Amino acid sequence: MGFRLEGIFPAALLPLLLTMILFLGPLMQLSMDCPCDLIDGLKVVLAPRSWARCLTDMRWLRNQVIAPLTEELVFRACMLPMLAPCTGLGPAVFTCPLFFGVAHFHHIIEQLRFRQSSVGNIVLSAAFQFSYTAVFGAYTAFLFIRTGHLIGPVLCHSFCNYMGFPAVCAALEHPQKWPLLAGYALGVGLFLLLLQPLTDPKLYGSLPLCLLLERTGASETLLCS
DSSP states (O other), X not given: OOOOSTTHHHHXXXXXXXXXXXXXXXXXXXXXXXXXXXXXXXXXXXXXHHHHHHHTOHHHHIIIIIHHHHHHIIIIIIHHHHHHHHHOHHHHHHHHHHHHHHXXXXXXXXXXXXXXXXXXXXXXXXXXXXXXXXXXXXXXHHHHHHXXXXXXXXXXXXXXXXXXXXXXXXXXXXXXXXXXXXXXXXHHHHHHHHHHHXXXXXXXXXXXXXXHHHHTTOOOOTTTO
């Protein structure tokens, strides 16, 4: 289920670093729009008072701690080991996120209940959310298999919840549009370039899910090596 000490430090740091590289454009955008400079921003982030305020905010706890931990536990640590022996690792990586995407459909009920928009807009919004949560679920499933740890997917999930979906339209209208777009492109390019090296199973020790498949007689080599 991804709870082990072997390789835990690279499993915590490298997937999060990889995800932050993918979000290079949005991070640049956040930095440009921030009213304070880098040093003042770091002081705020590292201040004990800021963390104390976050830890008493139920919405922050839900988005940054509870949801990432419980969703990754259910849809990666529990579901992948059950699906993989039946379907193989490849199909499991793409099947598991479908359940993850459907689990977010409760937002439709909330929006319809409080009449936050028209039915058509709510359905389109739900379809869009299903699409990107399914893609994200495939990514964290890939991380879970390649690292053999749950901590990487949980930290990446928490980071992505904080960042939200990249504000590409805002970037296109930004006063510093071209540097931002270059940051978006560079981030995606570096992410694709570093995806395999930074998730190399040799960095993380033995892979429990791959060992499980070996015991069942399944031959999975692509994701396990």
